[in-house]
Amino acid sequence: MALFLSLSNPMCKMLKQPFERITDAEGNNPGVQPITTNANRVSWQGQVIQLTGRHWQPYDDGSWLVVFMESHSRYCMMTHYPLKPDWEQLQQDFYNQWKLHTVGCLRANGFIRNDDDGMQVLDNIEWYFDQTKVHVFRNLDRSIATHISEIQYYLRSLFDNYNPSCFDSEKAWELSHFINQQPKKVGGIVGKNMSFFL
Numbered sequence: 196m197a198l199f200l201s202l203s204n205p206m207c208k209m210l211k212q213p214f215e216r217i218t219d220a221e222g223n224n225p226g227v228q229p230i231t232t233n234a235n236r237v238s239w240q241g242q243v244i245q246l247t248g249r250h251w252q253p254y255d256d257g258s259w260l261v262v263f264m265e266s267h268s269r270y271c272m273m274t275h276y277p278l279k280p281d282w283e284q285l286q287q288d289f290y291n292q293w294k295l296h297t298v299g300c301l302r303a304n305g306f307i308r309n310d311d312d313g314m315q316v317l318d319n320i321e322w323y324f325d326q327t328k329v330h331v332f333r334n335l336d337r338s339i340a341t342h343i344s345e346i347q348y349y350l351r352s353l354f355d356n357y358n359p360s361c362f363d364s365e366k367a368w369e370l371s372h373f374i375n376q377q378p379k380k381v382g383g384i385v386g387k388n389m390s391f392f393l
Contacts, residue, residue, distance in 0.1 A: 196235065196236065196237070196323070196326060196327050196328070197235060197236035197237075197327065197328050197329075197330060198236065198237055198238075198239075198327045198328070198329045198330070199230055199236055199237070199238040199239070199330050199332070200238075200239055200241060200289075200329065200330070200331045200332070201217075201228075201230045201238065201239065201240045201241065201332055201334040201335065201336060202214060202241040202331065202332065202333055202334070203240070203241060203242045203243070203333075203334075203335045203340075204226070204333065204335065205242070205243050205245075206241050206242060206243045206261070207333045209243050209245075209259065209279055209280075210280075210281065210282045210285065212282050213333075214331050214332055214333040215332060215333065216332065216333045216334060217332045217334050226333055226334050226335065227334070227335060227336075227337060228334055228336065229266075229336050229337075229338060230266045230334070230336045230339070231266055231267070232265060232266045232267040232268075237265070238265070238266040238267075239263045239264065239265050239266065239289075240263065240264045240266060240335070240336050240339040240340070240343065241261065241262070241263050242261075242262045242263075242264075242335075242340070242343045243259055243260065243261050243262070244259070244260040244262065244346070244347060244350070245257065245258070245259050245260075246258050246259075246260065246362070250351075251351075251354075254354055254362050256277070258275060258276060258277045258278075258362070259275070259276040259278075259279060259280065260273055260274075260275050260276075260350070260367060261273065261274045261275075261276065261280070261285060261288075262343055262346055263289060263292070264339050264342060264343055266336065266339060268379075269339070269342050269379040270296075270375055271342075271343075271346065271371050271374055271375060272289075272292040272293065272296055272371055273346070273367040273368070273370060273371045274288050274289075274292060274364060274367060275362060275363050275364045275366070275367040277363075290324060293320070294317060294320050296371075297316065297320060298313055298316055298317065301316060342379065345374075346370075346374060349370060349373070349374055350370065353366075353370060
């Protein structure tokens with residue numbers, strides 16, 4: 196099993212990581228290739244939103260919102276960073292978020308009934324991570340980028356309509372949960388992909 200992490204140019208710039216760009220079969224169109232999830236791999240698109248500039252007032256504190264979106268379901272995970280994260284921290288947080296989201300979805304749907312069930316799921320996830328070959332590229336799947344752009348709309352709406360006293364990782368978690376319950380249009384078809392499991 197393989198894990199593909201497609202990181203946008205702004206994310207690579209934030210991380211100061213010169214990841215290789217992927218191309219099509221003819222070696223053309225570097226860095227703008229579609230990514231897919233199938234029986235052999237899981238693919239996530241990474242993007243970053245920096246809360247800076249007049250558009251984000253009064254929340255323009257220069258903090259960073261990291262977004263990962265799975266390529267098939269368009270399921271998203273978000274982590275807020277008051278300070279710019281490094282690559283090691285971002286990787287660890289990505290894995291932790293995946294575990295938390297998976298356990299949360301399974302618990303909400305009744306598949307986890309007690310702590311023992313939860314620990315077994317976590318053990319299975321850790322085994323999956325240990326067996327997975329990770330590929331990281333500098334790339335932006337434009338079809339997914341459209342959905343990630345919508346997150347900025349939801350974020351702005353949260354600020355305008357609810358005026359939270361602050362925006363942090365807890366608020367980012369709540370916002371991702373709300374977004375994941377919204378119908379998404381993938382390949383011209385509108386569906387409700389509320390969860391994504393291993």
